[in-house]
Amino acid sequence: MHTPVAVRGLLRERKQQPDHASGDVEIFTRVEIDLLGVQPLNEFPSDIIATPDTVFGPEQRHLQLRSNAELREALLIRSRVGMFLRDRLRDLGFAEIETPLLFKSTPEGAREFIVPTRRKGFAYALPQSPQQFKQILMASGISRYYQFARCFRDEDLRADRQPEFTQLDLEMSFTGSEGVMNVIEDLIRFIWSKCLGGNLPDVFPRMTYAKAMSQYGSDKPDTRIEMRISRIQHLLPADLISKLTSLQDPIVDALIFRPKTNPDMAVRKFVTDFLASPEGSLFVDNPEGAPGIFVLDATKPLQGLQALGFEAAERIEDELHVQDGDLLILQARQNQAFSGGSTPLGNLRLALHAAAVREGHVDPPIGFAPLWVTDFPLFSPVSLTEPGQGGNAGLAATHHPFTSPKTSEDIDMLMVDPTRVIGDHYDLVINGVELGGGSRRIHNAQMQTLVMRDILMMSPERIAEFSHLLEVLRAGCPPHAGIALGFDRLIALMIGKKSVRDVIAFPKTGKGEDALVNSPAPLSKEALQTYHLQYRQ
DSSP: OOOOEEEEEEEEEOOOOBOTTTSOBOOSOSEEEEEEEEEESSOOOTTOOOOTTOOOOGGGHHHHHHHOHHHHHHHHHHHHHHHHHHHHHHHTTOEEOOOOSSBOOOOSSSOOOEEEOSSTTOEEEOOSOSHHHHHHHHTTTOOEEEEEEEEEOOOOOBTTBOSEEEEEEEEEESOOHHHHHHHHHHHHHHHHHHHTOOOOOSSOOEEEHHHHHHHHSBSSOOTTSOOOEEEOGGGSOHHHHHHHOOOSSOEEEEEEEOOSOOOHHHHHHHHHHHHHSHHHHHHHTOTTOOOEEEEOOTTSGGGGTGGGOHHHHHHHHHHHOOOTTOEEEEEEEOSSOOOSSBOHHHHHHHHHHHHHHHTTSSOOOOSOOEEEEEOOBSEEEOOTTSOTTOOSSSEEESSOTTBOBSSHHHHHHTTTOGGGOBBSEEEEEETTEEEEEEEEBOOOHHHHHHIIIIISOOOHHHHHTTHHHHHHHHTOOOOEEEEEEEHHHHHHHHHTOSOGGGGSSSOOOTTSOBTTTTBSOOOOHHHHHHTTOOOOO
């Protein structure tokens, strides 16, 4: 266990010692010490047990960091990456400008943290992002802005999500999506070359949201995993489809899983064990129907696909190029436009692949695969888990309500069928991790009002919460676009960590608590009175 000490002794010049192997002299340092004594600066508590095998809990975060060189190195890498990004952004003409942390509540899309004040009935809100302030900066004559912004969202936590987090936030005037994506590609290649020594593509590949969802079942696909999804309901007999699902006129997707080991019994046992596990049971209990799984076996009629019928089995073999030992997985889903971030088969694809990697049936993916996902729907059905903008249209902005329609045809479609409108929105994905998202913004007050009032059908009171932004746009604002990269996720991805908690000095637990300092803390009666609060009965 590291602990600070005071060392007493006499410094003197180190005598050169010959290297017996070569006869050369190698000097490790110019001085040495005649040690007279070592004394701890503090008495180390006897109740703290510290051995090489000791695992400290989150309530002893200081000892976690002190005893774990890997955690400390992660924080140092984080610092270096931040320094490199600042240097590069300065060279690209960006100005680092801070925006307020004490904001007000506005319905951008996520649930906010409220900060009460001593002024009765009034409260601040911690910003979900600096989105509105950076758009105001664009209207204020600042053409290239960035900051490492602290952001706050009161949402359910995961391994890659914290209630407070850091994002690299930037915005550019007189540019569109291409300009922003070019800058981000430059930044990512730059820090990769500085910190990882690897090369990334000169131009990052691009994929539409519709293609990502249809081929990978995810809006943040890991393209290193080659298993792609195909739509095959047109190949299947009606009686088989009715066995897969009770849905009327469903879509049936197919996935080929090809293990590197090909003993038939081993593959069957792997699939059976996976579906019987708590993780696999979620897919078996899918209300749209459990997955249908077939093991391709060259020793059996129709390679084990006899349940599909002769014609379907033959066409699937031709179109999906199946091989002996493959798993054919069929999954039904609703016949409707994609929404959200994944499909049932997309989730099964990732879970099955991860389980197969753990058990040695496939090799883990290697390297880094950057990808831009573009052409998201501008609006999505309202979700029960996200507050959205609180309008009455049954729709919420997929990204946020300030995203611009992509083309003039999309603008024309706004009043005809807003669910078919494509937004000028782009996400950066690397290895299946969404590092950030951005968009070209609405810079016209009339268009912004139309989206809020006529498309989202927000109430006048809700629209009034954005009156400051509408007034800024009304005064004249240049076309602009921007993006926010999750800095915690970026560092975790670069050093191969599954959780952002491993790259944050003082992270919150899965319950949103800091066990070291015991936050959040209960409010005293005095605090309740000071801030005009009372508990709901």
